[in-house]
Amino acid sequence: MEISVMDDVKHVPCEVLVINKFEGEETSQELANVYAVAKDHFEGKLGQTYLLHTLDKIPADKILVVGFGKREEFNANKMREAVCKAVKKLQQIHAKEACFDFDVNCDYGKSAVIGAMIADYAFDKYKTEKARHLEKITFAKFSQAEINEGIIFGEAMKFARDLANEPAAYATPSRLAEIASNIDGVSAKIFDKEEIERMGMGAYLAVGQGSVQPPKFIHMKYVGKNPKKKIAIIGKGICFDAGGLDLKPASSMLTMRDDMSGAACVLGVMKALSKLEPDVEVHGIIAACENMPSGSSYKPGDILTAKNGKTIEVDNTDAEGRLTLADALCYACELGVDEVIDIATLTGACVVALGTTVSGIMGNDEDMISTLIRTGKDSGEKFWEMPMYPEFMDSLKSDIADMKNTGTRMGGASIAGVFLKEFVEGVKWCHLDVAGTAFLEKPQKEFIAGSTGVGVRTLLNYIKD
Numbered sequence: 001m002e003i004s005v006m007d008d009v010k011h012v013p014c015e016v017l018v019i020n021k022f023e024g025e026e027t028s029q030e031l032a033n034v035y036a037v038a039k040d041h042f043e044g045k046l047g048q049t050y051l052l053h054t055l056d057k058i059p060a061d062k063i064l065v066v067g068f069g070k071r072e073e074f075n076a077n078k079m080r081e082a083v084c085k086a087v088k089k090l091q092q093i094h095a096k097e098a099c100f101d102f103d104v105n106c107d108y109g110k111s112a113v114i115g116a117m118i119a120d121y122a123f124d125k126y127k128t129e130k131a132r133h134l135e136k137i138t139f140a141k142f143s144q145a146e147i148n149e150g151i152i153f154g155e156a157m158k159f160a161r162d163l164a165n166e167p168a169a170y171a172t173p174s175r176l177a178e179i180a181s182n183i184d185g186v187s188a189k190i191f192d193k194e195e196i197e198r199m200g201m202g203a204y205l206a207v208g209q210g211s212v213q214p215p216k217f218i219h220m221k222y223v224g225k226n227p228k229k230k231i232a233i234i235g236k237g238i239c240f241d242a243g244g245l246d247l248k249p250a251s252s253m254l255t256m257r258d259d260m261s262g263a264a265c266v267l268g269v270m271k272a273l274s275k276l277e278p279d280v281e282v283h284g285i286i287a288a289c290e291n292m293p294s295g296s297s298y299k300p301g302d303i304l305t306a307k308n309g310k311t312i313e314v315d316n317t318d319a320e321g322r323l324t325l326a327d328a329l330c331y332a333c334e335l336g337v338d339e340v341i342d343i344a345t346l347t348g349a350c351v352v353a354l355g356t357t358v359s360g361i362m363g364n365d366e367d368m369i370s371t372l373i374r375t376g377k378d379s380g381e382k383f384w385e386m387p388m389y390p391e392f393m394d395s396l397k398s399d400i401a402d403m404k405n406t407g408t409r410m411g412g413a414s415i416a417g418v419f420l421k422e423f424v425e426g427v428k429w430c431h432l433d434v435a436g437t438a439f440l441e442k443p444q445k446e447f448i449a450g451s452t453g454v455g456v457r458t459l460l461n462y463i464k465d
Contacts, residue, residue: 002136003113005147009099009140010058016098017060018086020044020189022071028103031057036065036102045069046078047085051093053320060099064089074104076111077380083115084446090134091120097136109142113150114157114457118446121158123165152275154459157453160268164261164439164451168240171260173208173288176237177216179267180286185274191217201287201327202305203312207320208289210297211246219331220266220284222273227281229339232332233459235266236321236344237288244291244317245299258451259321261438262343263288265455269463270454276465285332288322303401306330308423311401319406321346322419329423339368340424341462343432343455349412350386351436356444358382359437359454363430364418372430373464379457382433392418 006012006018016383019027021044024031036042036050046069053062066086068074081099089096100112122131125360139147163171163179177190196205196217208215238259242248248256263286270284289388298304307330312323321344332340338377350360359376360381363369369385376383392415393405404420437454440447 001116001134003116003139003147003151004136005109005139005144007140007141009101009138012099012138013059013095014138015060016062016064016090016095017058017398018064018066018098018100020082020102020104021065022068022069022074025071029063029100032063032065040126043067047081049085049089050301051089061260062147064098076378079108079111080115080380081446084119085113086390087116087119091132092134093201093367095134097134099140101140107146109139109145109146110150110153112139112142113147114154115446117154117158120450121161122448123162123450133247149276152272153457156268156272156460157456159271160264160453160456161451162248163267164258168257168290171257172213173216173240173290174214175457176239176267176288177218178262179282180218180220180270183220183267183271185215185222186223186270186284187240189219191219199331200237200305200307203323204287204289204300204327206304206314207244207291207323210294210413211292213239213288213290215287215289218286218288220270221284222270224277224279225279226279228279230281230283230335230337231463232283232285232330232335232337232340233266233269233271233297234285234328234340234342235262235264236260236325236342236346237263238321238324238338239284239288239290241291241318241320242293244320245293245297246317247274247293248318255441258439259286260288260456261343261345261434261451264451265343265453265459267273268453268456269459272460275462275465276460280463283337283462285328287328289324291320306423310403310422313398313404315404315406323405325420326423329420329429333425333427337427339428341372341432341459342420343434343459345435345438346433347413347435349409350433353413353435354384355455356436356440358384359401360384360386360413360433361430362386362388362414363428364421364424365428365430367374368428368430372458375462375465378456379461381454381458386414386417388414388417389419
């Protein structure tokens with residue numbers, strides 16, 4: 001889809017002119033005011049649409065009016081949602097191109113573009129009948145800078161969504177390493193099994209030892225011109241999670257290609273950085289492997305030694321993500337960074353607690369947590385802080401090791417958080433549990449079923465700002 005910007009599109013011949021209506025107000029087009037507002041009483045509630053033919057009275061063949069709700073309540077997130085609704089309607093009527101001319105006082109170009117690209121997304125790589133897409137969108141009044149940044153964000157989200165939607169046979173640890181090695185403006189080190197073993201990552205290695213796919217520890221690095229901060233972002237990279245010897249039920253395994261959504265997010269973020277050029281040093285880290293059952297799999301009751309020397313009794317082989325993140329966190333803390341953020345489809349308990357519209361967040365620095373929550377809200381992604389009280393460690397106590405890898409089901413998301421905290425030292429740290437928001441079983445708001453690319457917008461805005 002080609003996206004461009006013009007100062008004025010009112011007099012440009014086009015297939016569909018898309019305009020807005022605020023509740024209680026008229027539109028910028030008299031034709032729409034006569035038919036949509038006066039005749040059919042179109043209210044303009046957020047996301048409502050009204051289509052009319054112009055009968056050659058203006059250069060556009062059709063006018064699509066999209067509701068913006070109340071003017072005083074309108075913001076960048078509602079712009080994104082409204083544009084999504086408009087693009088979906090344009091697809092329904094088989095439109096090829098459209099001009100958007102909105103009567104708003106702010107430069108919402110970035111949000112508008114992101115909305116258009118979310119709505120136009122489809123993972124149809126393996127289908128003979130491809131999805132319907134718009135060919136060209138032209139936005140009026142917005143700045144070129146906002147449009148350009150929106151395209152960068154939209155492309156990063158698409159990249160992450162594509163990767164998390166891919167079957168595990170494609171998105172292997174080796175494939176993730178290959179992708180990381182070919183990102184423009186980013187250096188990459190790939191560590192193989194022997195190097196991982198020499199680094200003392202016994203928890204991570206154990207998870208991957210049951211698969212024929214070799215583990216790949218990925219360390220990407222972007223350096224801005226005058227870095228003001230150093231940040232490490234870690235993405236959970238379980239390319240397929242069968243549960244190990246504590247095998248998942250078949251129905252729970254169906255979408256476990258999505259268990260590397262955190263890794264996909266980190267790759268999408270790293271791919272965008274050289275285009276955004278923030279003055280930050282960013283380390284992208286992925287401990288990629290598969291969690292499979294076989295004769296060589298790690299077993300319940302095994303004692304693992306993490307990179308920082310702490311020992312872990314394996315209580316359940318399906319609590320594997322925290323084991324890979326433990327060693328990745330130790331590695332990140334040794335890089336001399338100011339902050340570490342990990343993003344992971346970590347616990348079903350977080351899905352039970354927060355559903356599919358809100359991600360969990362916890363960490364060791366309240367200012368950092370608050371900033372990420374606020375950045376997420378501004379980016380259109382919701383995060384809710386989960387508690388990490390010392391009492392949660394009680395259920396992780398082991399008689400034969402420093403801790404177990406899982407405890408009681410009650411408070412499971414927080415228990416996973418306090419487990420991870422044991423491997424963080426000397427840095428500010430936040431953990432994002434996106435188990436409920438990374439992959440949807442059915443359409444929700446702007447998103448179709450499948451991967452959502454959660455975290456990409458929030459992390460890019462956090463790094464950039």
